[in-house]
Amino acid sequence: MNHSTQDFLKHVRGYLIVGAALLIGTVLTVWASYIDLGHHWNIVLALVIATTKASLVALFFMHLISERQMIYLVLGFTAFFFAGLMALTIGAYHDFPPLTVTR
């Protein structure tokens, strides 16, 4: 077996493991949604599982686990502005007039 084939097989194994983890995560997401944890905790759990799955995709499939500083810089700015957007959303929620927020 030559070097490139060995390298390929190593990569394939890693990608298959991540793929399997994503499928398990999908099953977990559906299963967890059938358990009544209370509305807010159901949301928290679903978002935790989704964030874990998204992290796996970003780290391994998009190779962010070993990327150059330039890419991290771009992502750092993105994360900053995305966090700002979510902060504005939460701020808007708390700024609703009384009796207009229903949950």
Next chain:
Amino acid sequence: MDIPYTSQARPDTGVYNAKVGVWLFLASEVMLFGALFSAYTLLRVGALPADWPHGLLNIPIGTFNTVVLITSSVTVVMAWASLKAGRLDRFKIFQAITVLCALAFLGIKSFEYRDKFTHYEVWKTDGRRLTGHIEGKPSFLTLDKLKDAKVEKIRFIPDAHHYAEGRLAARKHDGEHAAVEIAVSEIKRLSAFVPAHSTYFAIYFTLTGLHALHVLGGAIVIAYLLGPGSRMWFKDPERFTNRVETAGLFWHFVDLVWIFLFPVLYLL
């Protein structure tokens, strides 16, 4: 004139130019979908619980589509790894599977859309609300259209549960009730599950429609790289591999967005 740094990394950034370009594009995409998720959140917290539908989307189908997209993410990264190993033949197999997965995703999604266009909610003048199907399964029917056609009554097959019963109760699809006749004069509002039905379906179609357009765009690029675009492999394999990587980065982003859309729209 040659475009610089398409194959080799630029010394100051450490990566080839297209990679920086695609990540900047993905940054703008994060903000685009982020804004729509923000809209979803505010629409949801502003809606009365009885007016926010649950259980109307098909969870097994949504789950299957998630599996399809995850599979395509695995094959797209394997296609890139194949090129890194110098195997164009394997690359073609994996990319072909990716394109098939994309087409399957879009086919299933359009089936879901069609199902929504024939599923209705009736608001009766006595305050009762029913969801279900009109006999003959017409699409996009409205109260005005019924009145214009001088229809006096419709035969309606109600669902076993209305979504106002709550998230978990609404998911029980234990059959439908027997068909009932409803006089058009007793109907206050009639709407299929189209964007005009509610803020839920407005944001559902906006988010999933935009996502489907991304799937379509990604599939076209991947199909091009699989077909005529693959000729570049014989002239400049490094550049071709980089093209496949950048297309793959976009594809993974599309998968990543769906990972959040699925629980938010189908399950919560």
